[in-house]
Amino acid sequence: MKIRARLGMSVDGYVTTPTGWPAHTADPAFVSGESHGIREFLGGCEAALMGRTTFEPALTNDRWPWPNLDVFVLGSHRPAGTPDHVVTDSDPERLLEKIRAANRGGAVHLVGGPRTIQTFHALGALDTLELVVVPLLFGGGTQLTPALDPSLGLTFHSERALSGGSVEIVYTCKGSRSSLPSSPASQR
Incomplete structure (x- = not known):
């Protein structure tokens, strides 16, 4: 099981717009579920x-974002x-154990902001940090840092251009328990 954090970020380092929406949703090239490599x-x-x-x-969404x-x-x-099928817990270690018990070998998408990412990294559970840098400047919002601790120990793995600029x-995280397979981008 790999835990992979993936989030959008503006060129000036914000993971949300000034109004709190995820950075990638402000990109005119973003089409829900169809772009930025999310599918x-x-x-x-x-x-x-x-x-x-x-x-x-x-x-409150019209469509459940995680149907499968x-x-x-x-x-x-x-x-x-x-x-009813959603598992909740207030303790990150207990929640991580529940995830491991339910896991059938696939990856886990860590959806969230810098504090949530940092919480699971502190437990040694974060394998990759994947950023989609959108070609926009926000000038405000939630920044990736300083909430995300530099001790994350990022090692560059790969990059690729996406539509719309x-x-x-993709970075692996210091202390991750698994390594990523080679991708065409990392073999350049």
Whole structure:
């Protein structure tokens, strides 16, 4: 099982717009579920892991964002309207054990902001940090750093150009338990 954090980021380092939306959604080239390599990425995932702040807006979506994934939420309470199949826990170590027990060999998409990413990295569970840098300047929002600790120990793995001028950059994390297979981009 690999835990892979993937998030959009503006050129000036913000993972959300000034109004709080994920960075990639502000990119005119973004089409929900169709761009920025998300379909390919999710094809190797069997579960989604996130914090409550990321999860709660999904409860009011017209369409459930993770129809084919097991969903695990780190939070102090189970939000009203949470589907029965969603696993919640307030303790990150306990939640990680539940994910491991349910895992059938696929990857886990760590959806969330810098604090959630840092929480699971501190447990030694984060294998990769994958950034989709969108060609926009926000001038405000939530920054990837300083909430994300430099001790993450990132090692460059690969990059590739995406449509509309975005770039995907993949890093392995110091202390990750698994290594990534070679990709065409990393063999250049």
